Amino acid sequence: MRFLVTGTAGFIGFHLARRLLDDGHVVVGFDGMTPYYDVALKHERHAMLATREGFTAVEGMLEDMDALRRAADLAKADVIVHLAAQAGVRYSIENPRAYVDSNLIGSFNLLEIARETAPRHLLLASTSSVYGSNLVIPFAETDRADEPMTIYAASKKAMEAMAHAYAHLHAIPTTAFRFFTVYGPWGRPDMALFKFVDAILAGRPIDVYGEGRMQRDFTYVDDLIEAVVRLIDVVPGPDNRVTATGVVDTLSHVAPFRVVNLGGGQPIGLVDFVDTVEAAVGRTAVRNMLPMQPGDVPRTFAAADLLKALTGYVPSTPLADGVAAFVSWYRDWRGV
Template sequence: MKVLVTGTAGFIGSHVAQRLLERGDEVVGLDNLNDYYDVTLKKARLARFADKPGYTHIHADLADRAAMERTFAEHRPQRVVHLAAQAGVRYAAQNPHVYTSSNVTGFLHILEGCRHHGVEHLVFASTSSVYGANTSMPFSEHKSAEHPLTLYAATKKANEQMAHSYAHLYGIPSTGLRFFTVYGPWGRPDMALFLFTRAILAGEPIRVFNHGKHKRSFTYVDDIVEGVIRTLDKVPPIDERWDSNQPDPATSGVAPYRLFNIGNERPVELLQYIEVLESCLGRKAIMEMLPLQPGDVPDTEADVTDLIQTVGYRPQVSVETGVANFVRWYREYYRV
């Protein structure tokens, strides 16, 4: 089938596009190649598949309404995997307008494209950050996520609500995926594993927030990709209805709409994560211990029961395997 994948120069988007091409799908990739982080890395990701048969690249911004309308009108994708967004929890404090432009206005343009061109299924990226002030573990899609603690999380929560409204009003089958701390080869330079690896190899100190005591459901990128593709193939039935007398955030009483967590069920303490990295690098980290950052939550833990029951998959790559794979890629890519 023909799939529009937004964010194909990004970390997760590039992996998803490559997997779809490998299984024989036609991919229309879209990215604006912004300079939030190293554009050279983004271009290198694209270079892995940009010349493959079945791939078409569009250089455009989600917030450009005319460009998005042209993309849908000219390419008419059957399904959409929307992964492009302004990333980074902390960056929003300095650049809030970028987040609303990309993550809210840009998402509206995706929804409108799906509405007017008969898209069969929209799968879009949300985040575990939407759980915010909720401290009931493990995080379940069936529990409240009404109190996000950062603007980034608030824009993703808005995406979930916008998608539900379009699913209800226009019958667009939509699935939101809440990702939990994704890491792996070709990762983002602003994320912990990348920052730690670079600093340790350079003999520089690493900043360890909350004194390394918080836990995360670190999720390897291949596990995320598998979850994305399986949910893309599992279209929420238009005729299926749930009990609207008992509203459930994970499903709906009135629309073909679902939410799924995609995260490792075994959370790992940050200090343990650093120990695994030290072992893979063969070097000890110099740690600067700091308090928890504003907006950060102490712990995350994914409940993936629904993902297992609906698409038959659970994330399974251990941090030992995943971090080793990242370090191998990092040394090869940066020749260190």
């Protein structure tokens, strides 16, 4: 098939594009190369993809409709996967406008592209942050997500709402998936695993927020990509409504639209996570225990029943294995 994938110079977009190329598909990647973190890492990811047959890169911002149209015209996509976004929970407190520009205006532009090109399936990356500090666990897709704690979470929930409206008005089959703390090789430098490994190897203390009492449902990137690839063929529609006992489908009653959690449902305490990182690195960290930061949630915990019902798959890579894979990549990448 032919794919248009936004965010291919980013962590998850890079991994998805590489998997799609491995599977023999044609991919047009779109990325703005924004300087939220080291652009050299983004260029390195794109350079690796550029060596592959079937990949073409288009650089441009989501806010630039003309650039998006150029990419869409080149792709002639059967499937669009929208992964590009302004990421980061804490940065959204410092620079909220970046999230409005990218995640709202940019996603609206992408929806317009989908309206114009009528892909077989549109898939959108959302986040577990939309659940806020939900007290009911695990987080199910049918839970209320009306109390966002950051503009990042609010922008992603708004994207979901806009996508539902477009699915209804223009009959665009759409799946929005909510990611749960994705980690792995080629990960972002602003994420905890990258920061911890970088600091431990350099002999610097690590900042452990929430006094280490927070929990996260860590999802290894290869598992996440497997789930996304499987969902590509699960095109929302009345013929695939889930009726399994104990599983509540999120397929809309008025649109070909569905929301799916992408997580394994195995939350890990932050202290246990640090222990796992130390074991993989082979060194003990100096831990700077700090209070929880504004916008942080105490835990994330995915209900994976709908994902399993739709795809027969649930992320399951043990944390120790995934962290070890990241550390191995990091050592090679840094030459440490």
